[in-house]
Amino acid sequence: IFSLFKNLVGSKTISEEDMAPVLDKMRDHLIAKNVASEIAGKLCDSVAAKLNGKVLGTFESLANTVKASLTESLVQILSPRRRVDILRDVYESQKQKRPYVMSFCGVNGVGKSTNLAKICFWLIENNFRVLIAACDTFRAGAVEQLRTHMRHLNSIHPPEKHGGLQMVQLYEKGYGKDAAGIALEAINHAREAGIDVVMIDTAGRMQDNEPLMRALAKLIKVNEPDLVLFVGEALVGNEAVDQLVKFNQALADYSASENPHTIDGIVLTKFDTIDDKVGAAISMTYITGQPIVFIGTGQTYADLKTLNVKAVVSILMK
Amino acid sequence: MVLADLGRKITSALRSLSNATVINEEVLNAMLKEICAALLESDVNIRLVKQLRENVKSVIDFDDMAGGLNKRRMIQSAVFKELIKLVDPGVKPYQPVKGRPNVIMFVGLQGSGKTTTCTKLAYHYMKKGWKSCLVCADTFRAGAYDQLKQNATKARIPFYGSYTEVDPVVIAQEGVDMFKAENFEFIVVDTSGRHKQEDSLFEEMLQVSNAVKPDNIIFVMDASIGQACEAQARAFKEKVDVGSVIITKLDGHAKGGGALSAVAATQSPVIFIGTGEHIDDLEPFKTKPFISKLLGLGDIEGLIDK
Ligand SMILES: Nc1nc2c(ncn2[C@@H]2O[C@H](COP(=O)(O)OP(=O)(O)OP(=O)(O)O)[C@@H](O)[C@H]2O)c(=O)[nH]1
Ligand SMILES: Nc1nc2c(ncn2[C@@H]2O[C@H](COP(=O)(O)OP(=O)(O)OP(=O)(O)O)[C@@H](O)[C@H]2O)c(=O)[nH]1
Numbered sequence: 001i002f003s004l005f006k007n008l009v010g011s012k013t014i015s016e017e018d019m020a021p022v023l024d025k026m027r028d029h030l031i032a033k034n035v036a037s038e039i040a041g042k043l044c045d046s047v048a049a050k051l052n053g054k055v056l057g058t059f060e061s062l063a064n065t066v067k068a069s070l071t072e073s074l075v076q077i078l079s080p081r082r083r084v085d086i087l088r089d090v091y092e093s094q095k096q097k098r099p100y101v102m103s104f105c106g107v108n109g110v111g112k113s114t115n116l117a118k119i120c121f122w123l124i125e126n127n128f129r130v131l132i133a134a135c136d137t138f139r140a141g142a143v144e145q146l147r148t149h150m151r152h153l154n155s156i157h158p159p160e161k162h163g164g165l166q167m168v169q170l171y172e173k174g175y176g177k178d179a180a181g182i183a184l185e186a187i188n189h190a191r192e193a194g195i196d197v198v199m200i201d202t203a204g205r206m207q208d209n210e211p212l213m214r215a216l217a218k219l220i221k222v223n224e225p226d227l228v229l230f231v232g233e234a235l236v237g238n239e240a241v242d243q244l245v246k247f248n249q250a251l252a253d254y255s256a257s258e259n260p261h262t263i264d265g266i267v268l269t270k271f272d273t274i275d276d277k278v279g280a281a282i283s284m285t286y287i288t289g290q291p292i293v294f295i296g297t298g299q300t301y302a303d304l305k306t307l308n309v310k311a312v313v314s315i316l317m318k
Numbered sequence: 319m320v321l322a323d324l325g326r327k328i329t330s331a332l333r334s335l336s337n338a339t340v341i342n343e344e345v346l347n348a349m350l351k352e353i354c355a356a357l358l359e360s361d362v363n364i365r366l367v368k369q370l371r372e373n374v375k376s377v378i379d380f381d382d383m384a385g386g387l388n389k390r391r392m393i394q395s396a397v398f399k400e401l402i403k404l405v406d407p408g409v410k411p412y413q414p415v416k417g418r419p420n421v422i423m424f425v426g427l428q429g430s431g432k433t434t435t436c437t438k439l440a441y442h443y444m445k446k447g448w449k450s451c452l453v454c455a456d457t458f459r460a461g462a463y464d465q466l467k468q469n470a471t472k473a474r475i476p477f478y479g480s481y482t483e484v485d486p487v488v489i490a491q492e493g494v495d496m497f498k499a500e501n502f503e504f505i506v507v508d509t510s511g512r513h514k515q516e517d518s519l520f521e522e523m524l525q526v527s528n529a530v531k532p533d534n535i536i537f538v539m540d541a542s543i544g545q546a547c548e549a550q551a552r553a554f555k556e557k558v559d560v561g562s563v564i565i566t567k568l569d570g571h572a573k574g575g576g577a578l579s580a581v582a583a584t585q586s587p588v589i590f591i592g593t594g595e596h597i598d599d600l601e602p603f604k605t606k607p608f609i610s611k612l613l614g615l616g617d618i619e620g621l622i623d624k
C-alpha cells in the first residue's frame with residue numbers, strides 16, 4: 001500500500017526528455033503567434049534549462065509547469081527595465097531652455113510618419129509646442145504628408161485654444177537635401193523660437209543598405225537627439241530580429257564614437273491588423289532589451305496606446 | 319526570395335537521404351525537421367509547413383518492402399511537390415491585351431508598397447510601348463495624391479486624382495472613364511491601404527472594384543510580413559476578386575516566405591517582385607522557370623509526374 005501511495009502522488013524530477021514534446025508544442029505555438037522562430041527556440045531552451053532537474057510538485061502537471069515558466073519569461077521580456085518618460089523629459093529640457101529632440105527611424109512603410117503625427121498630437125494635448133523636421137527628403141510625397149498632418153493638427157488645436165500660439169510647425173527644405181543638415185537647422189530654429197519639442201521624420205531604409213544606414217548614423221551623431229525611436233510594424237515576422245540588430249549595429253559602427261547613441265525605445269505599429277498574432281512584441285523587446293514606448297492601433301491621431309504586458313502575454317499563451 | 323535561399327538547405331537535407339544506408343522513419347523525420355525549420359525561419363505560414371510535413375510523411379509506407387532507391391525517389395518527389403505548391407497556385411496570371419483598355423486595381427495592407435509599385439508597373443508597360451496611366455483613388459492617406467503625382471510626373475506617366483473629392487469611388491470611376499475615352503491601354507488604379515479588421519475599409523474596396531470593374535486585381539504584399547499574412551490575404555480574396563500577387567521589398571534581407579502564403583490564400587500567382595525604391599526596381603516573376611532554377615535539377619518535372 002505504501003509503495004502504491006508513493007507512485008500515485010509522489011513527486012518526480014523533471015528531465016529534458018519529459019519536457020521535449022511539451023516544449024516542441026510550445027515553440028510551434030509561439031511561432032504561430034508570430035514570435036521569430038530563433039527567439040521562440042531560445043525561449044523554450046531557457047525554460048528547459050530552468051526546469052531541468054527540478055522536482056515536479058505533487059499535484060502539478062508537467063505541461064502546466066512549463067507553461068507557467070514560459071509565461072513568467074514572457075512577462076519579464078516585455079516588462080521594461082527602464083521607463084521612457086517623455087513628458088517628464090520634455091519638462092526637464094524646457095527648464096534648460098532647449099528643445100527636446102526625438103527622432104524616428106525604421107524600414108520602409110512601417111508607419112514612422114503617421115505615428116510621429118500621433119505622438120505630436122499627444123504632445124500638443126499635453127500643451128507642448130512641436131516642430132516637425134521633414135528629413136525624409138527622398139520618398140515622393142513625404143513632405144506633403146507631414147504638411148497635411150501639421151494642418152490637421154493645427155485645426156484640431158487652433159491658436160485660439162493656446163494663447164494665440166501655433167502648436168505645430170513644419171521645418172522643410174523640399175527634396176534631395178541632406179537630412180542631417182535639415183535636422184540641425186530645425187533644432188536651431190526651435191531653440192530660437194522657444195519650441196518645446198523637435199520631431200525628426202526620416203526616410204524608410206532597408207537595414208542592409210549601407211549608404212542609407214550610414215546617413216542615419218550621421219543624422220543621429222550630428223544632432224544628438226534625446227530619444228531615438230525605432231518604428232517597427234507588428235506584422236513583421238522573423239525580419240524583426242535582423243532589422244533591430246542591424247539598426248543598432250549601424251548606429252554603433254558608423255558613428256565612430258566611443259559612446260554611440262543606439263535605439264532607446266520602440267514604437268510598435270499596426271497592432272490593429274494582426275488579431276492574436278502579437279509575437280513581434282516579444283521578438284523586438286527580446287533583441288533590444290528596450291521598451292515598447294507606444295503601440296499604434298490605427299490610422300487616426302487617437303490610435304496610440306501603451307503596452308499592456310499582461311494582456312499581450314495572455315494572448316500569446318492562449 | 320525564400321525558396322531561392324531554401325534551395326541550398328533543401329538540397330543538403332535531401333542529401334542526407336542519399337547518405338543514409340537505410341531509409342527509415344527516423345531519417346525521414348530528421349530531414350523533415352531540417353526543411354521545416356528552414357521554412358519557418360523564412361516566415362512561411364506554420365499551417366502550410368505542418369501540412370507539408372504531413373503530406374510528405376503520408377506518401378511513405380515504411381512497412382512496404384520496396385527498396386531504398388524507390389523510397390528515396392518517393393520522398394524527394396513528395397518534397398518537391400509540396401514546395402511547388404507553395405509558389406504555384408496552378409492558374410495562369412491575367413495577361414493584359416494590347417489595343418484595348420486593361421484596368422488594373424491595386425489593393426493591400428497599409429504601407430505594403432502599392433503606390434510605389436503602381437508607378438513601377440505603369441512605367442514597365444509604358445516602356446514596352448503601351449499607353450499607360452495612373453489613377454489615385456487613395457483619398458485617405460495624408461499626401462497620397464502628391465506621392466503618386468510626383469512619381470508619375472517624374473516618369474512622365476499621365477495621371478488622374480483630386481485634392482478636393484473625398485470619395486475614392488467617384489475618383490476611380492471618373493479617372494478610369496476619362497482614360498478609357500482617351501484610349502489608354504494600361505490603366506492602373508491605386509487605392510488606400512486597408513486591413514480586414516476594419517469593415518468600412520473593406521466595403522470601400524468592394525465599391526471601388528464594382529465601380530471600375532477591373533480586369534485584374536493585384537494584391538501587394540511586403541516581403542517582411544510574418545504569420546499574419548495568410549488571414550489578411552484570404553480576407554482580401556473573399557471581398558474582391560484578387561487575381562495576382564506582387565511581393566515588394568525583396569531588396570532587403572527578407573525572404574518573403576510569409577508573403578508567399580498569399581499565393582495559397584488567394585489562389586493567385588506572383589507576377590512581379592519589387593526590389594527597391596526606384597522606378598525600375600521591378601522584376602517579372604515566372605513561377606515555373608523559378609522553380610526549376612531553384613531546384614537546379616533538369617528532371618524535376620519527370621520526377622514529379624511519377
Ligand atoms: N492600421 C494601421 N495603419 C497604420 C498604423 N500606423 C501607420 N499606418 C498606416 O501605414 C501606412 C504607412 O505609414 P507611414 O507613416 O507613411 O509609414 P512610413 O514608415 O513613414 O513610410 P516611409 O516613410 O515611406 O518609409 C499608412 O497608410 C498609415 O496610415 C497603425 O497603427 N495601424
Ligand atoms: N526597399 C524597397 N522599398 C520599397 C519597395 N516598394 C516600396 N517601397 C517603399 O515602401 C514604402 C511604402 O510604399 P508605398 O508605395 O507608399 O506603400 P503603400 O502600400 O502605397 O502605402 P499606403 O498607401 O499608406 O497603404 C515607401 O518608402 C516606398 O519607397 C521595394 O521594393 N523596396
Ligand SMILES: [Mg+2]
Nearest residue numbers: 112113136142
Ligand atoms: Mg514616412
Ligand SMILES: [Mg+2]
Nearest residue numbers: 432433456462
Ligand atoms: Mg499608397
